[in-house]
Amino acid sequence: MEQRTKLLIGGSWTEGHDRFETINPATEEVIARVEEAGPAEVDAAVRSAREAFDNPAWRDMDVHRRAELLWRLADLVEQNLPAIARVETEDNGKPLFESSKVDIPFVVANLRYYAGWADKLAGEVIPVSGPFLNYTRREPLGVVGAIVPWNFPLNLASWKVAPALACGNTVVLKPAEETPLTALLLGELALEAGFPPGVLNVIPGRGRVTGQALVEHPGVDKISFTGSTETGRIVMETAARTLKKISLELGGKSPHVVFADADLEAAVRGVITGIFYGKGEVCAAGSRLFVEESIREEFLARLAARAAKTTIGDPMEATTRLGPLVSKAQYERVLAYIESGVSEGARLLAGGKAATVEGRGYFVEATVFDEVTPDMRIAREEIFGPVLAALPFEDFDDAIAQANDTVYGLASGVWTRDVAKAHQFAAAVKAGTVWVNTYNRYDPGSPFGGFKSSGFGRDLGRQALEEYTQTKSVWVSLQ
Numbered sequence: 445m446e447q448r449t450k451l452l453i454g455g456s457w458t459e460g461h462d463r464f465e466t467i468n469p470a471t472e473e474v475i476a477r478v479e480e481a482g483p484a485e486v487d488a489a490v491r492s493a494r495e496a497f498d499n500p501a502w503r504d505m506d507v508h509r510r511a512e513l514l515w516r517l518a519d520l521v522e523q524n525l526p527a528i529a530r531v532e533t534e535d536n537g538k539p540l541f542e543s544s545k546v547d548i549p550f551v552v553a554n555l556r557y558y559a560g561w562a563d564k565l566a567g568e569v570i571p572v573s574g575p576f577l578n579y580t581r582r583e584p585l586g587v588v589g590a591i592v593p594w595n596f597p598l599n600l601a602s603w604k605v606a607p608a609l610a611c612g613n614t615v616v617l618k619p620a621e622e623t624p625l626t627a628l629l630l631g632e633l634a635l636e637a638g639f640p641p642g643v644l645n646v647i648p649g650r651g652r653v654t655g656q657a658l659v660e661h662p663g664v665d666k667i668s669f670t671g672s673t674e675t676g677r678i679v680m681e682t683a684a685r686t687l688k689k690i691s692l693e694l695g696g697k698s699p700h701v702v703f704a705d706a707d708l709e710a711a712v713r714g715v716i717t718g719i720f721y722g723k724g725e726v727c728a729a730g731s732r733l734f735v736e737e738s739i740r741e742e743f744l745a746r747l748a749a750r751a752a753k754t755t756i757g758d759p760m761e762a763t764t765r766l767g768p769l770v771s772k773a774q775y776e777r778v779l780a781y782i783e784s785g786v787s788e789g790a791r792l793l794a795g796g797k798a799a800t801v802e803g804r805g806y807f808v809e810a811t812v813f814d815e816v817t818p819d820m821r822i823a824r825e826e827i828f829g830p831v832l833a834a835l836p837f838e839d840f841d842d843a844i845a846q847a848n849d850t851v852y853g854l855a856s857g858v859w860t861r862d863v864a865k866a867h868q869f870a871a872a873v874k875a876g877t878v879w880v881n882t883y884n885r886y887d888p889g890s891p892f893g894g895f896k897s898s899g900f901g902r903d904l905g906r907q908a909l910e911e912y913t914q915t916k917s918v919w920v921s922l923q
């Protein structure tokens with residue numbers, strides 16, 4: 445599979461107004477120079493998506509055929525999985541273990557899941573007064589602008605592209621500047637799968653240039669965005685000018701609560717993956733840990749010992765579990781948070797330092813802080829790195845109060861053998877996802893999204909179909 449570096453617009457690979465470099469964060473070397481879409485190219489992409497939307501080749505395509513195309517795209521991603529996983533790892537720094545065993549297989553499963561929905565988007569017949577037949581149609585929105593971040597580049601792209609296409613929309617996909625490569629591979633494979641030109645356009649570029657132009661464009665019907673809360677706010681303000689529909693999946697500071705009656709070994713493992721999977725660059729990372737007092741000391745000692753063993757290394761090595769952060773900027777940001785934790789008086793139990801592999805790369809050790817207080821920055825702000833903040837709690841009510849003491853509400857975790865306590869927690873916590881005796885579980889069928897400042901709208905599951913369709917009510921006189 446050839447690595448394209450141009451823009452995919454209307455089925456052709458075209459030049460942008462500028463170029464930017466994408467860097468391998470493990471080696472600090474340039475992997476590729478990628479074309480950037482400026483306002484003129486964004487306009488061309490949106491126009492081609494509009495033409496494709498109005499073209500009978502897509503608009504009137506048999507729904508079973510649409511399902512087949514998505515399924516075919518899934519097959520092509522699967523056939524090319526090892527190569528795609530390597531590109532993802534080079535571009536993002538995540539261990540190959542994660543790209544090849546989790547992230548890219550999820551893309552395949554997700555495409556197949558939404559292939560399954562393409563021919564099942566039924567409306568309903570509604571009983572109404574009078575001699576009328578009233579029924580609803582689920583219709584696509586039109587042109588969807590999908591803006592995705594760098595932490596799960598292809599995976600998150602698929603969360604938007606798969607349901608949008610299954611519902612009959614066309615898509616303009618803007619990957620993050622740090623990680624544009626696998627989105628371009630997806631564009632190539634979509635052409636090979638047989639999607640008509642213009643149905644999926646891929647336009648890399650910087651957020652403030654390409655992303656901004658896409659959100660401003662009056663020809664875009666909907667923006668589906670995943671990224672930081674700060675940028676989400678800008679997207680919402682900008683989209684308001686043209687009254688675009690939007691869905692936002694934003695940041696988090698997810699609480700992870702361990703009660704004394706939990707299976708402690710399993711809980712330690714869960715807390716470790718909850719914060720160190722994906723280098724902690726995960727919107728749902730369990731970054732605030734609450735451990736019940738009676739087991740606190742023992743639990744934190746076991747946790748710190750395990751954190752210290754988290755293998756930093758070349759992300760291409762099968763044994764590596766912690767790769768470099770995505771970029772120099774992110775590495776500096778995370779190190780500044782670690783410094784703030786130390787200066788504000790938290791106690792380092794593990795990690796806390798930058799690292800390199802063969803003298804290079806933006807690596808940060810798996811870091812655990814204890815004696816964190818709720819007012820510290822490391823307890824309040826999304827760090828987006830391998831940094832865990834442990835806080836004490838008194839009882840169940842206090843655990844809930846502290847868990848909910850955040851502007852965010854994306855995810856949460858609880859460990860207990862008490863079924864009633866688990867369900868009480870699930871009901872009381874203000875978060876879009878609750879994991880009980882597990883963490884970081886995802887399935888294409890299960891909806892994902894935020895409460896509070898973590899956004900609105902849902903990715904995945906049947907719920908995502910609501911984000912990419914609109915309802916039309918049809919009245920037919922029976923007289």
Ligand code: NDP
Nearest residue numbers: 592593620621649650651655656671672675694695727828
């Ligand atoms: P952003 O939220 O800025 O980026 C997400 C996507 O939005 C990227 O494709 C980005 O493009 C694009 N974008 C940026 N500005 C605009 C804009 N004005 N209009 C439209 N699109 C835009 O994340 P950053 O990469 O800047 O990371 C900053 C911090 O955000 C991180 O350190 C992390 O803490 C947090 N973050 C949180 C995420 C989450 O899912 N919760 C995901 C990513 C980051 P481009 O990358 O090309 O600039």
